[in-house]
Each structure stands twice: as C-alpha cells, then as structure tokens.
Amino acid sequence: MSNLNTESTKYDIIVDSPGRINIIGEHTDYNNGFVLPTAIDKKIQFKFRKNGTPTTCNIHSANFNTNFSFDLNEVAPGDEQWANYVLGVIDGIQKESDKLEGFDFVLDSNIPVGSGISSSAALECGVAFGLNELFDLGLSKIKMVEIGQMAEHNYVGTKCGIMDQFASVMSKEGHVILLDCQSLEYEYVPIQIKPYKILLLNTNVSHNLADGEYNKRRAMCEGGVAVIQKKYPEVKSLRDVTPEMLEEFKEELDAVTYNRCSYVVDEKVRVLNTVEALKNNQLDVMGANMYETHEGLSKLYEVSCPELDFLVDFSKDYDEVIGARMMGGGFGGCTINIIHEDKAEAFAKAASEAYFEKFNIKLTSFEANPSGGTSLVK
Ligand code: GAF
Numbered sequence: 001m002s003n004l005n006t007e008s009t010k011y012d013i014i015v016d017s018p019g020r021i022n023i024i025g026e027h028t029d030y031n032n033g034f035v036l037p038t039a040i041d042k043k044i045q046f047k048f049r050k051n052g053t054p055t056t057c058n059i060h061s062a063n064f065n066t067n068f069s070f071d072l073n074e075v076a077p078g079d080e081q082w083a084n085y086v087l088g089v090i091d092g093i094q095k096e097s098d099k100l101e102g103f104d105f106v107l108d109s110n111i112p113v114g115s116g117i118s119s120s121a122a123l124e125c126g127v128a129f130g131l132n133e134l135f136d137l138g139l140s141k142i143k144m145v146e147i148g149q150m151a152e153h154n155y156v157g158t159k160c161g162i163m164d165q166f167a168s169v170m171s172k173e174g175h176v177i178l179l180d181c182q183s184l185e186y187e188y189v190p191i192q193i194k195p196y197k198i199l200l201l202n203t204n205v206s207h208n209l210a211d212g213e214y215n216k217r218r219a220m221c222e223g224g225v226a227v228i229q230k231k232y233p234e235v236k237s238l239r240d241v242t243p244e245m246l247e248e249f250k251e252e253l254d255a256v257t258y259n260r261c262s263y264v265v266d267e268k269v270r271v272l273n274t275v276e277a278l279k280n281n282q283l284d285v286m287g288a289n290m291y292e293t294h295e296g297l298s299k300l301y302e303v304s305c306p307e308l309d310f311l312v313d314f315s316k317d318y319d320e321v322i323g324a325r326m327m328g329g330g331f332g333g334c335t336i337n338i339i340h341e342d343k344a345e346a347f348a349k350a351a352s353e354a355y356f357e358k359f360n361i362k363l364t365s366f367e368a369n370p371s372g373g374t375s376l377v378k
Contacts, residue, residue: 009106011047011049011105012050012134013047013048013049014048015046015048015126015129016044016046016374016377017045017125017129017374018042018111018122018371018374019042020037020038020040020117020118020121020122020163020171021037021198022036022037022167023038023278023336024036024270024271024274025163025267025271026297026327026330027263027329028161028181028271029160029161029163029181030161031181031264032181032237033267034178034180034272035177035179036178036179036189037164037166037167038172038191038370039371039373040371042110042112042117042366043110044108044109044119044122046130047106048133049104050101051104052102055071055102059104059105060106061106062106062109063107063108063109064082068080072090072094072101072102075087077155081156082123085124085127085155086127087151088124088152088154088155088156090127091151091154092148092150093128093131093137096137096143096147097135097137099135100137103135105127107126109122112202112364114206114332115333115334116328116329116330116334117368118167120156121152121165121167121168122168122374124147124165124168125144125148125165125168126374128147129144133376141169141170145170146162146165148169149161149165162179162184163181166184167179167373171371171373172188172373173370174190174192175190175191176188176189176278182237189279191278192281193283194341196322197339197341197344198338199336199366199367200327200335200336200337200366201311201365202334202363202364202366203305203307203308203332203334203335203361203363204363204364205307205359206331206332206333213303213330214329220260221237221238221264224253224257224260224261227249227252227253228245228246231248241265242265243262243265243266246265259299259301259302260301262300263300264301267296274286274290284322286322286323287323290323290336291316291325294308294312294324294326297325297326297330298312298326301330303329303330304326304331307355307361310355310358311324311351311363314350314354315335315347320339320347321337321338321347322339323337323338324337348363348365351365352365
C-alpha cells in the first residue's frame with residue numbers, strides 16, 4: 001500500500017469514467033419516465049492492478065489524499081462516505097461473481113463534487129467497469145449500471161433512479177440519450193446546437209437536506225400513485241398518468257402531493273416535446289421547455305434553492321441564453337445554460353459578479369461537451 005499513489009507504481013489498466021449532464025427530464029427516472037442525459041468531458045480516472053492477495057483491497061483518492069483498505073470477505077457500509085460508493089459496488093459484484101481477488105486502485109477526478117453532475121455515478125461505474133476488465137467478470141454494461149444504482153440505494157441511502165449511472169456508462173460522443181426509464185430502451189440523439197453551447201454555472205452550494213428530501217420526493221410520488229390506482233388499477237407509476245387523469249384527483253390528493261405529481265406528469269410531455277424540437281433544430285422550443293422545467297422544479301417539486309433560482313432568473317435578461325434550469329437532484333449544484341458561443345464568457349463573468357454580490361459566494365463556470373461513456377484508456 002505504501003507506494004499506491006506514486007508514479008513508479010505499475011498498474012494493469014486505466015479507466016475513465018465521466019460525470020453527466022441532463023438536458024431535460026428531471027426527477028422522472030424513478031417515476032419510470034424519460035430523461036435526456038449525456039456524459040461530459042469531466043471524469044474520474046482510475047488506475048487498477050491486481051495485488052496478488054486473495055482478499056485485501058487498497059484504494060487511494062488523490063482528491064481527498066486519503067487511503068482506504070478493506071477485505072473482500074468483510075464488505076459492509078462504514079463511516080467513510082466516499083468509500084461506501086465503492087463498497088456498495090463490490091457488494092453488488094460479489095452477488096454476481098466469485099472471481100474477485102485482492103486489488104489496488106487510485107482515482108483522480110476533475111468532476112466538482114456536489115455540483116450535480118454525478119461524481120457518485122462516475123465513481124460507482126468506474127469501479128464496476130474497471131473490476132470487470134481486471135478480473136474478466138463478464139458483466140454486461142446494463143448490469144454495471146444496475147450495480148452502481150443499487151450501491152447508492154443500499155450503501156449510501158439515496159433511492160436514486162437509473163439516469164446517472166446509465167449516462168455515465170452508455171453515452172456516445174456528440175449525442176444525448178433519450179432513455180425510457182421503464183423499458184430501458186434508448187435512442188442516441190445527435191446534439192448539434194452550434195452556434196450555441198452548453199455552459200454550467202456551479203453555485204458551489206450543496207444544501208445538506210438533499211438526500212432526505214430526495215427520498216421524500218420519491219415516496220410522495222409513490223403515495224400519489226397509490227391513490228390514483230384505486231380508480232385506475234392499470235397505473236403502475238406516474239409514467240402512466242396523463243394530466244387529465246391527475247386533474248380528477250385534485251381534491252383527493254393533498255396539495256403538496258398533487259403539485260409533486262403534477263410536475264412529473266408535465267415533465268414527461270416536455271421531454272418528448274424537447275426531443276422532437278432538438279431533432280428539428282427548434283432550439284428556441286428546447287430552451288423554453290428548460291425554463292418551464294425549472295419553474296416546475298422550483299415551485300411544484302420544490303427542489304431548487306435561492307442560489308439556483310437567482311442564476312436562472314439572471315439568465316432571462318440575456319437574449320443570448322435560450323434556455324436555463326437547475327440540473328440534477330437539486331438543493332444546489334449547477335444550472336445548465338444553452339448560450340450563444342460568442343457570449344458565453346461575458347455572461348459567465350456577469351453572472352459571477354452578480355452572484356457574488358448577492359450571496360458572497362464564488363461562482364464557477366465551465367463548458368460541458370457531450371462525450372462517450374466509461375471506457376478503457378489502457
Ligand atoms: C439525482 C439522481 F441520482 C438521479 O437518479 C435523478 O433522479 C436526478 O437526481 C434527478 O433527475 O441525480
């Protein structure tokens with residue numbers, strides 16, 4: 001373990017595992033709806049090697065400058081949160097295969113943690129992908145995606161949907177993925193938006209109610225479905241509910257549950273509409289839908305925060321921004337902005353100044369380029 005992180009150490013394989021953005025379709029994945037994500041050019045790089053022991057594993061995070069060791073026979077959630085993502089993946093792999101032996105890996109990331117571009121899925125999927133290669137486990141890509149998702153449920157406690165892990169593993173450069181989270185059927189849609197580009201503004205806040213509130217949103221949606229099912233037993237999730245059907249339950253559902261369900265039901269329509277717009281190069285329609293999504297996430301689903309709302313409102317004064325919204329689980333992280341390439345720098349600078357003046361927090365910004373999924377570098 002002593003030389004785990006030195007340049008001279010020999011590694012067997014190198015894996016890149018990316019973070020993701022999502023054009024539209026937020027909080028729809030666990031409601032069996034549609035999403036439109038892609039991996040981006042921000043990633044975690046892993047170097048793996050077998051260490052010749054039967055069960056000892058050592059990992060090193062260059063970002064946290066921390067080591068963590070464990071035994072393959074004693075895998076369980078612990079106090080070290082970042083390691084739990086890894087341990088959850090090991091647990092999932094061991095349910096599928098008995099071929100794991102002792103290994104070491106180091107990881108180095110340029111994904112800003114807590115920015116809503118899913119460094120956690122990149123971590124889970126990179127570990128699953130790397131160990132699959134290292135030990136020739138024969139796991140399919142979908143199996144790795146599912147193992148990553150279950151690690152988050154069982155070892156971290158977030159009952160997430162499948163979008164982040166799917167995007168991290170399955171993405172294709174220059175495309176977004178229209179994913180049906182019910183059937184897992186998907187379509188690669190080219191994202192040709194020149195002269196516009198995708199700019200992320202990172203609030204650099206991460207309000208810590210995120211995990212508990214996320215699980216509460218999911219439970220509320222399921223509660224709404226349970227009520228609707230009494231009249232419509234064929235409804236299995238909010239995916240199956242139309243706006244007209246939901247309207248029938250306006251009195252019966254409490255106002256908060258009704259609002260949550262209403263956002264999800266409308267978002268399904270917006271995603272499909274946005275895909276058509278993208279295919280027909282109607283970027284103004286795509287942008288308008290993104291603003292509507294933000295409104296729904298902020299007022300009905302209540303997963304935004306003052307910092308995100310401020311940045312989205314700020315963008316509305318700029319004609320060069322055709323769409324903006326909060327992205328990911330919410331309560332902090334980034335806004336995604338579709339902006340004319342000639343104006344991106346000036347807009348980011350103005351947003352940064354206004355944001356600092358309002359919140360006394362430094363805004364960071366970066367361009368996001370749709371990229372390929374988890375891959376073997378060597
Ligand atoms: C988080 C979750 F991990 C995803 O599954 C998804 O629900 C997203 O929030 C909201 O769309 O990133």
